[in-house]
Amino acid sequence: MRALLVVNPAATTTSARTRDVLIHALASDLKLEVATTEYRGHARDLARRAAESGEVELVVALGGDGTVNEVVNGLLHRGPDPDSLPRLAVVPGGSTNVFARALGLPNDAVEATGALLDALRDGNERTVGLGLASGTPGTVDEAVPARWFTFTAGFGFDAGVVGRVEQQRERGRRSTHALYVRQVLRQFFSDPHRGRGTITLDRPGHTPVRELVLSVVCNTAPWTYLGNRPVYAAPGATFDTALDVLGLSSLSAAAVARYGTQLLTSSPGKGPHGKHALSLHDLTDFTLHSQAKLPFQMDGDHLGVRSSVTFTGVRRALRVIV
Template sequence: MRALLVVNPAATTTSARTRDVLIHALASEMKLEAVTTEYRGHARDLARQAAEGDEIDLVVALGGDGTVNEVVNGLMDHGPDPERGPRLAVVPGGSTNVFARALGLPNDAVEATGALLDAIERGSERTVGLGMAKGTPGTADEAIPGRWFTFCAGLGFDAGVVGRVEQQRESGKRSTHALYVRQVVRQFLGEQRRHGSITLEQPGREPIEDLLLSIVCNTAPWSYLGNRPLYAAPRASFDTGLDVLGLTRLTTPAVTRYATQLLTSSPERGPQGKHAVSLHDLNEFTLHSKVPLPLQMDGDHLGLRTSVTFLGVGRALRVIV
């Protein structure tokens, strides 16, 4: 097997020594080329080149969810075609690693490498669905190119939190769960909770209006707080379309109630109530905002948008697991 290992040197939970050990372990079982990323978007470029050629059978992403997202977008550059092109494998190296954990992989890089080698030996793989977000035709955002996401996206409040975290990381702060919690509080205390309502439109259905928060899930859990899984949309799955959790109120009592429900959520029960909107297995919908709002995909802040169309694409990518 010929494999390309894409290594993010800034991965928060792996040291240079650990990465060397993992590279040697993988190289002992396959013909391996390891490349360290040097700039934002480099992982996508590397994966796209691998997909365009016929020399690579497997692309392994060693890093966090951002690295995985870039690799997936490179592999999917010409659209979904799981019967051709390299397969994907993931070795978690970030602070949260939602995609890898949703696949059932250990959250430790060394253990995950062992599991990956076992899966390769058994020929174990699955084909997963992905989400796609793109600018809505006929709007100011229509020229924005589409982008794939593996586990979640969001327009509004949660994307604002992601943007705040990225600002903190750029200033030298380490990515931790405590950092995320602090930015959630600051985002809530800011202006975002009082401005910019969102409308969700589905083909052939009545629009859902006045959403202040919209979380789009391609799988469950939505995220983790330490080792605690958080289920914004418990029924979301790689084998179905997209799920949405929307909230129409972000007052202090409402946020307290829904935050408590999220912290105590389970595969059977997520946030719910008269100000919560839960939608399951959607193939296509659009989120419109009256004012530009932040957009995030797989924990990556992508700037401000006023209209985004989401697609759930089934059986899009083969993954070794």
Template sequence: MRALLVVNPKATTTGARTRDVLIHALASDLKLEVVTTEYRGHARDLARRAAESGSVELVVALGGDGTVNEVVNGLLHNGPAPEALPRLAVVPGGSTNVFARALGLPNDAVEATGALLDALRDGSERTIGLGLVSGTPGTDDEGVPSRWFTFCAGFGFDAGVVGRVEQQRVRGKRSTHALYVRQMVRQFLGERNRRHGTLTLSEPEGVGPEGPETVLRDLVLAIVCNTSPWTFFGNRPVYATPRASFDTALDVLALSKLSSTAVARHAGQLLRSTPERGPHGKHVTTLHDLTDFTLQSQVPLPFQVDGDHLGLRVSATFTGVRRALRVIV
């Protein structure tokens, strides 16, 4: 099998020696080409070329969720075609590795490589659904390029935390869970409009003379999930939308209040969340298996996709695409 291994040399949990061992193991079973990424977006470009070549059967992403997201966007540059595109495999090398762990892969890169080789020998794969976010027609974000995501997107508070973490990483800080907690506190203390919801969620179904049917108004944040867990706190899985799945469309966790008391309560609920129950209460709404919907804000808000901060947006249109890509598991 001809395969491309895309390696992020800055992956936080895999050193050069470990990468050499993994490459040797994969090359023993595959006709392997290894390329190390050199710039932001390089993994996307490499995966796109592999998909368009027609000769590569498998693309392996060695890195964190950001590397995986770039590879997925490269593979799906021309749209989903599961039977025609190379399959995706993941060897986790980031600090959290949500996508890989949601697929049931070990979080250790060496163990995950062993599991990948076993899956290839057994022909074990699944076709998963993904999320697609694009600019909303008629808004300032209309021309924003579409972006696929594997596990989540966020509009508002959580995206602001992601942005703060990225700023700290640019300054040389390591991506740790303690760093996320500190930036979450700073984001909350610095958010002037945290008590006033600006987001509206609407679906296109039932469009009438007055436009789309409004589902939710006056939201302070919205987290869109393509699977569950939403993230991990150390080894603890966190379930924002417990029913989210790679086999369905998209789920949404929406909050209409973000006071000090509400933040403490919902943070505690997230840490205690289970596959059966996530955050709940008067100011919490969860929506399950949405295929198409739009989030729109009265003011520009932070926006993130798979943990990648994309700046400020006033709107985003989401599509849940079932059976978008084949993955080795």
């Protein structure tokens, strides 16, 4: 089998020595080409060329969720076609690795490589659904290119946190859970919209939901991890359905304490709930609008500010080795 291994050399939890070991292990079973990313978006470009070549059967992403997101967007550059596109495999190398862990893969790169080789020998794969976010027609964001996401997108408060974390990482800080917690607190005290939400959720055939402060879109569960603890924003989300949404209409100190506690104690059967919490399951098409421009993130990657984003849940979008 001809395969392309896309390696992010800045991956948080793998050393150069570990990467060499993984490459040798994969090359023993595959006709392997190795490409190292050199700039933001390079993994997308590499995966797109692999898909367009018609010769590569498998693309392996070695890195974190950001690397996986780029590879997926490269593979789906011309849209989903799971029967003809290369399959995707993931070797986790980031700090959280939500997509890989949601697929049931080990969080250790060496163990995940062994599991990948076993899955290839046994022919184990699944076809997963993905989310697509695009600019909304008739708005200032209409020209924004569409982009796929694997596990989550956020509009508002949580995206602001992601942006703050990225700023800290650019200054040389390591991506740790403590760093995220500090940025959550800073976002809480500085967010000008947490008292009165500016987000409206529109979906065909339903009354718009207005004045949301926070909106999290999930393609799977868990939403994220704190160390080894899974956190469920939308426990019903799966790779086999469309998209789930968690919206909050209040971020007062009391609401943050209540919903923060619910997130930390969430489980596969129970996520945030209450009079200020909105939970919607298996949505195929919907739009989030805001009266003010708000931060936007996908798969933990801050994408600037938007005033409107249209979401589509696409079932059976890509084949993945598991």
